[in-house]
Amino acid sequence: MKIAVGSKNPAKVSAVLGVYEDAEIISLQVGSGVPEQPFSDEETMEGAMTRARNCLIHSDADVGIGLEGGVVKMGQALFLCNWGAMATRDGEVFVAAGARIPVPGIVAGKLLEGEELGPVMDAFTKQENISKKEGAIGVFTNERITRGEMFLHIMRMLAGQHEYKLKMRKHDL
Numbered sequence: 001m002k003i004a005v006g007s008k009n010p011a012k013v014s015a016v017l018g019v020y021e022d023a024e025i026i027s028l029q030v031g032s033g034v035p036e037q038p039f040s041d042e043e044t045m046e047g048a049m050t051r052a053r054n055c056l057i058h059s060d061a062d063v064g065i066g067l068e069g070g071v072v073k074m075g076q077a078l079f080l081c082n083w084g085a086m087a088t089r090d091g092e093v094f095v096a097a098g099a100r101i102p103v104p105g106i107v108a109g110k111l112l113e114g115e116e117l118g119p120v121m122d123a124f125t126k127q128e129n130i131s132k133k134e135g136a137i138g139v140f141t142n143e144r145i146t147r148g149e150m151f152l153h154i155m156r157m158l159a160g161q162h163e164y165k166l167k168m169r170k171h172d173l
């Protein structure tokens with residue numbers, strides 16, 4: 001099976017590798033069709049789905065994967081929100097969401113002013129490329145859950161839904 005991932009971000013690509021160890025995996029920079037910083041579940045999920053479909057348009061892969069990070073407002077707090085999508089050649093699209101935690105007020109304030117989480121996290125931690133490494137979720141959970149692990153969880157839910165569908169289809173025959 002050939003799998004195309006719609007991102008070059010190592011935190012995302014490693015999560016796909018973690019589930020599909022034996023597959024041929026390619027990474028492509030594709031459009032998400034949503035703002036760089038999605039601000040709702042709907043927007044973030046749509047970004048993941050568009051990336052997944054774009055992977056099938058721009059490659060000959062059997063399966064396209066889109067992983068997208070955003071934030072969502074709940075009450076007074078902003079929560080990290082992450083979605084994954086898997087598109088297949090027969091037109092199926094599976095989706096799954098990741099674990100969420102609220103971000104500290106100082107970070108939320110910057111995002112509400114229009115800044116992007118990636119650069120805000122780098123400034124906050126005085127480090128570089130946090131979004132490609134442990135991610136915001138890694139920083140704020142003391143690295144008990146890294147961005148890669150969070151996406152790995154999403155990948156398991158995508159792969160599992162795909163497998164279940166194939167299993168059910170076999171039973172129907």
Ligand SMILES: O=P(O)(O)OP(=O)(O)OP(=O)(O)OC[C@H]1O[C@@H](n2cnc3c(O)ncnc32)[C@H](O)[C@@H]1O
Pocket residue numbers: 006007008009012036037038067068069070116117118119121130131132134135136137138147
């Ligand atoms: O190259 P791509 O695949 O776009 O990877 P990305 O790191 O930009 O990731 P997203 O577009 O999915 O995320 C949207 C924005 O939120 C940032 N972001 C999302 N989750 C993050 C996290 O856990 N840690 C740091 N930044 C994060 C990210 O850097 C972007 O500014």
Ligand SMILES: [Mg+2]
Pocket residue numbers: 036
């Ligand atoms: Mg991005």
